Amino acid sequence: MSRAGALALKEPPENGPAETERPAARAAPSSAAPVVAARGLSLTYAAADGPVRALADVDLTVAPGEFVSFIGPSGCGKTTLLRCVADLEQPTGGELVVNGVSAEAARLRRDYGFVFQAPALYPWRTIARNVGLPLEIFGVPRAERRERVARYLDLVQLDGFAKKYPWQLSGGMQQRASIARALCFDPKLLLMDEPFGALDEIVRDHLNAQLLTLWRKTAKTILFVTHSIPEAVYLSTRVVVMSPRPGRIIDIVDCTALGRERPLEIRETPEFLRLGQRVREGLRAGHAYDA
Amino acid sequence: MPMTPKAAVSPRGRARPVTGVVLALLAAWYLAALLGNWNGAADALARAGATPDAARIAAATMAQERPVVPAPHQVFSELSRSIVGVPLGSKRNLLTHAWVTLSATLTGFAIGALLGIALAIAIVHLRSVEASLMPWIVASQTVPILAVAPIIIVALGAAGVTGLLPKAVIAAYLCFFPVTVGMVKGLNAPDRLQRDLMRTYSASRPQVLTRLRWPAALPYLFASLKIAVAASLVGTIVAELPTGAQAGLGARLLAGSYYGQTVQIWAALIAASVLSALLVQAIGLAEAATARALGTQPAGSAR
Numbered sequence: 338m339s340r341a342g343a344l345a346l347k348e349p350p351e352n353g354p355a356e357t358e359r360p361a362a363r364a365a366p367s368s369a370a371p372v373v374a375a376r377g378l379s380l381t382y383a384a385a386d387g388p389v390r391a392l393a394d395v396d397l398t399v400a401p402g403e404f405v406s407f408i409g410p411s412g413c414g415k416t417t418l419l420r421c422v423a424d425l426e427q428p429t430g431g432e433l434v435v436n437g438v439s440a441e442a443a444r445l446r447r448d449y450g451f452v453f454q455a456p457a458l459y460p461w462r463t464i465a466r467n468v469g470l471p472l473e474i475f476g477v478p479r480a481e482r483r484e485r486v487a488r489y490l491d492l493v494q495l496d497g498f499a500k501k502y503p504w505q506l507s508g509g510m511q512q513r514a515s516i517a518r519a520l521c522f523d524p525k526l527l528l529m530d531e532p533f534g535a536l537d538e539i540v541r542d543h544l545n546a547q548l549l550t551l552w553r554k555t556a557k558t559i560l561f562v563t564h565s566i567p568e569a570v571y572l573s574t575r576v577v578v579m580s581p582r583p584g585r586i587i588d589i590v591d592c593t594a595l596g597r598e599r600p601l602e603i604r605e606t607p608e609f610l611r612l613g614q615r616v617r618e619g620l621r622a623g624h625a626y627d628a
Numbered sequence: 629m630p631m632t633p634k635a636a637v638s639p640r641g642r643a644r645p646v647t648g649v650v651l652a653l654l655a656a657w658y659l660a661a662l663l664g665n666w667n668g669a670a671d672a673l674a675r676a677g678a679t680p681d682a683a684r685i686a687a688a689t690m691a692q693e694r695p696v697v698p699a700p701h702q703v704f705s706e707l708s709r710s711i712v713g714v715p716l717g718s719k720r721n722l723l724t725h726a727w728v729t730l731s732a733t734l735t736g737f738a739i740g741a742l743l744g745i746a747l748a749i750a751i752v753h754l755r756s757v758e759a760s761l762m763p764w765i766v767a768s769q770t771v772p773i774l775a776v777a778p779i780i781i782v783a784l785g786a787a788g789v790t791g792l793l794p795k796a797v798i799a800a801y802l803c804f805f806p807v808t809v810g811m812v813k814g815l816n817a818p819d820r821l822q823r824d825l826m827r828t829y830s831a832s833r834p835q836v837l838t839r840l841r842w843p844a845a846l847p848y849l850f851a852s853l854k855i856a857v858a859a860s861l862v863g864t865i866v867a868e869l870p871t872g873a874q875a876g877l878g879a880r881l882l883a884g885s886y887y888g889q890t891v892q893i894w895a896a897l898i899a900a901s902v903l904s905a906l907l908v909q910a911i912g913l914a915e916a917a918t919a920r921a922l923g924t925q926p927a928g929s930a931r
Binding site: 424446463471504 | 819844846925
């Protein structure tokens with residue numbers, strides 16, 4: 338609490354709840370309660386040529402420790418769904434509960450780490466200071482900040498790059514830094530919006546394998562948006578297949594049959610290919626629905 | 629992009645075009661002096677009873693006491709006479725006047741820059757401020773400063789404020805505007821992801837300001853400060869003109885025009901522009917130092 342006290346000077350009242358409940362100190366939600374529960378979730382926004390239905394009647398429950406991928410064509414609302422969970426968009430209908438509270442309350446108590454399509458590193462900060470940014474905002478003391486930044490840079494294999502600026506790193510390294518930034522305050526929920534979309538195949542494979550290892554080690558719940566079928570099947574316990582506008586869930590493919598240990602070669606196995614095929618069919622069905 | 633030979637980057641290669649431009653300007657200046665003073669010189673020679681042939685007239689255009697366009701060497705000898713020829717602190721020393729102007733310029737610049745930044749921060753954070761204040765801010769800049777300056781000086785004088793401050797106020801009046809405009813743009817420069825990131829942390833507005841908006845605005849700040857510091861100098865000189873100020877480059881200009889001392893006017897003008905260039909240069913140095921501190925990617929390395 339002394340940390341929160343030191344922090345209080347800098348923070349306005351609107352962040353009050355977050356201060357009293359720092360992420361590290363927070364008790365983990367009971368394993369039975371879903372991390373994300375959406376019922377009849379929809380989002381319609383006004384565009385120049387009339388209302389656009391980005392999400393329609395989405396029902397989804399994600400249990401703790403799951404790795405759920407969202408796949409679908411561009412504009413199917415998968416990113417919108419993720420942004421709703423993060424309280425970066427407000428749904429216009431339905432119910433959404435994150436960790437037992439509203440999405441806004443979950444955001445205010447800093448329940449999740451978000452990894453964007455682009456690294457979104459601040460160019461005027463070194464990699465270490467970028468990774469430490471959330472800790473700085475949460476008022477974590479300097480010594481602990483330094484220790485955690487070092488630990489998570491190590492985790493994403495960027496030790497030795499702490500003092501570099503973002504422009505001195507490759508795209509893949511920048512994205513790894515942004516993952517370390519999302520992880521360093523140890524959120525139980527990780528939201529990833531096409532984090533590897535802009536990277537080449539080889540780097541992507543490598544990061545996929547790393548992400549999977551990380552997920553196994555840390556027991557986090559991960560929601561992951563992608564438009565790559567192999568990536569979705571390889572990473573996930575469940576793949577949510579979505580249709581184009583209005584975005585709705587067509588199929589949910591269970592991939593637990595692949596086990597938790599997944600070497601990259603698993604992608605050549607018949608089981609993997611079968612799951613990929615099912616996702617592909619779902620996507621095709623979505624297009625037929627649209628036509 | 630591959631750059632051809634070292635000529636493009638080496639200091640010697642860069643010096644050549646710079647020298648060329650300076651020489652061309654000097655040549656144009658001499659030509660202007662020749663043409664501008666021709667009639668006057670011809671008349672003067674005729675009055676003196678000499679036969680005005682072209683060569684003598686041409687020579688005379690370069691050495692008139694009150695030329696329409698003083699020749700460069702006349703201005704530079706006036707400059708050296710009034711800078712090193714008279715003791716510092718004397719009323720006839722140009723540096724004394726430059727210092728009077730500079731001190732008001734810097735005071736006004738400081739006031740104007742701070743005001744400009746404060747307004748920009750308010751505008752970015754409060755929509756109502758933008759709606760209610762922005763039209764007035766724009767309107768303030770459409771009023772000719774030459775008309776407003778005497779009013780401000782007289783009003784402040786009546787309130788007992790004299791000396792440096794009224795001039796600084798006018799300088800600030802001119803220089804807050806580019807800072808406000810530049811900083812509003814700069815503070816809004818962070819892209820959507822950079823802002824969303826702060827939102828996912830539930831960062832407070834002051835945190836977003838100090839950790840995101842402010843550093844992102846710095847390049848814009850320096851660009852507008854360069855404009856502002858030059859505007860501040862102009863404002864100070866304008867403030868010195870209509871008020872019968874006893875000292876300052878503006879006073880020097882005014883005295884020169886009272887007595888038809890064109891060479892003195894030009895010397896003061898040159899001094900003002902050199903001062904202005906030095907001020908802009910100083911901001912540029914501060915900008916470079918800030919960029920280094922922020923680890924900005926050197927411009928050259930992008931190629």
